[in-house]
Amino acid sequence: MLYHLFEWFKDQNIKFPGSGILDFISFRVLLAMLLSLIITLVFGKRLINVIKRRLGDETVRDLGLVGEQQKKGTPTMGGVIIILGIVVPTLLFARLDTIYIILMLIATVWLGSIGFIDDYLKLRAKRLAHEQGIAYKKGDKDQKGMTGSVKNIMAKHILAIETDSGVYRPLGFGLAATAPGQVRANLQEIAKLLSGIRADRIAANGGGADIGPIVREGVIGASLDVDGTHYFDIHHTPADTLDKIDPQDLALCVATMAVMAYTVADMPNSLSDAAPAGR
Secondary structure (H helix, E strand, O other): OHHHHHHHHHHOOOOOOOHHHHHOHHHHHHHHHHHHHHHHHHHHHHHHHHHHHHHOEOOOOOOOOOOHHHHOOOEOOOHHHHHHHHHHHHHHHOOOOOHHHHHHHHHHHHHHHHHHHHHHHHHHHHHHHHHOOOOOOHHHHHHHOHHHHHHHHHHOOOEEEEOOOOOOOEEEEEEOOOOOHHHHHHHHHHHHHHHHHOOOEEEOOOOOHHHHHHHHOOOEEEEEEEOOOOHHHHOOOOOOOHHHOOHHHHHHHHHHHHHHHHHHHOOOOOOOOOOOOOO
8 A cells, every 4th residue: 555655646746755665676575574573473462362361272182193282272263463464564565456466365365264254163163062051172163163064065965067078069967986876867867858959978977176075075976078079179279269169059058057957956855866756
């Protein structure tokens, strides 16, 4: 902000002795480092004491890991000191019209928010345990913290479909080899609805890296299979532009995905269960 403020002064022909030194990035970096040290070293200890009094210390599970007990006594939400030590100097001394600075600020605040939510859920679990008159254990966070929330969300997912093979004529779907046999049988039955556009194949393997994390949590993985004969003709080249997409192929891919997604979501029972007679 100071950089842009003095740039505005310069545009208005308002001059201050020595103000031009802010044009040098090395000087602004030095000021940012000093301010960050002041925030973390001078105000950090006071902030830690306030956090400890109000929120308490971090609970550590005994997992037998080297150095794990060193975290004991770390204040909950103590990461706010690091966030302040990064964000405040950056806002004051960086050029805020630089895309890299903008991305850094967004990523820092975004990831810091995730940590805040996780600690908040953990504190809520502690409070609920205290109200119920039971001892809080770190494992409680797995059920009531962010980890537990993610697991609960994963349990509500039926099928994850990756589409990363380009927009060409759809052939059907690939299904992860680890999928239960009944899931494969159900998808093969659903795929018959797509026989009119010749997209009724259920291949032996499917999925992909993009849906890998959700599949590892137990969600069934699949992928849209297309005729990729010409995929590498333009893939990752300057010719890989939107005008190369065939509108007809795009429409068929959308229809294939829509039919599969709608039918799976509309099933009265689990994808792993046998389909009801006459369904």
